[in-house]
Amino acid sequence: xxxxxLVVEDEVLIRLHLAEELRKSGxxxxxxxxxxxxxxxxxxxxxxxxxxxxxxxxxxxxxLGLADWIRKELAHIKVVIMTGDPPTSVMTDLGxxxxxxxxxxxxxIGHLKELAGATPPHSDRPRNxx
Numbered sequence: 001x002x003x004x005x006l007v008v009e010d011e012v013l014i015r016l017h018l019a020e021e022l023r024k025s026g027x028x029x030x031x032x033x034x035x036x037x038x039x040x041x042x043x044x045x046x047x048x049x050x051x052x053x054x055x056x057x058x059x060x061x062x063x064l065g066l067a068d069w070i071r072k073e074l075a076h077i078k079v080v081i082m083t084g085d086p087p088t089s090v091m092t093d094l095g096x097x098x099x100x101x102x103x104x105x106x107x108x109i110g111h112l113k114e115l116a117g118a119t120p121p122h123s124d125r126p127r128n129x130x
Contacts, residue, residue, distance in 0.1 A: 002025060002027045002116055002117075003027060003028070003049045003050065003112070003113075003116030004027065004029070004030065004045075004047040004048045004049055004050075004116075005022055005028070005029050005030070005048070005049070005052060005112055005116070006029075006030040006031070006032060006042065006050075006052070007019050007022070007029060007030070007031050007032070007052050008031075008032045008033075008035060008037075008038040008051060008052065008053040008054060008057070008066065009033075009052075009053075009054045009057075009082075010033055010034055010056075010057040011054075014103075015031055015033075018105075018108075021105050021108075021109070022108075022109065022112070025109045025112075027112065027116075033057075034057045034058055034059035034061075035057060035059050035060075035061035035069075036059040036060055036061060037059075038051065038053065038066055039061070039066065039069060042070070042074060042077070048077060049076075049115070050077065050079070050080060050112055051066070051067075051077055051078070051079050052080045052082060052112070053067060053079065053080070053081060053082065054083070055081060055085070055091075063081060063082075063083075064081070064091070067079045067095055071094060078096045078116075079095045079097075080095060080096065080097045080098075080108070080111060080112065080115070081095035081097070081098045082099050082100075082101050082103060083100065083101060084100070084101040087100070096115055097115070099111070
């Protein structure tokens with residue numbers, strides 16, 4: 001198994017597609033509709049190693065708020081931020097990887113495999129992905 005990933009995406013078809021592709025690649029996948037649901041999953045499951053989150057979602061917290069919460073509360077969990085907007089410094093400060101939507105599935109899987117098993121210090125530096 002490649003590790004456990006939480007996919008946080010309010011667009012159901014996008015979430016289902018990402019989850020299916022990640023499962024095909026050997027990941028154990030949790031799903032959440034928004035950041036509030038993601039926080040509930042993260043506080044009850046100790047198996048998630050990487051969170052893939054959209055930024056714009058309904059609820060009391062958006063994807064950047066979720067990434068900030070993870071950084072403060074569960075710093076061992078890596079974060080991939082998915083956005084349709086150009087990456088900003090705030091995104092790269094909060095995410096280990098920032099990727100543009102629509103998702104490039106092979107690149108996403110590569111990043112997730114690296115992050116799920118990453119222990120070298122350089123893996124904690126923010127990066128931009130395609």
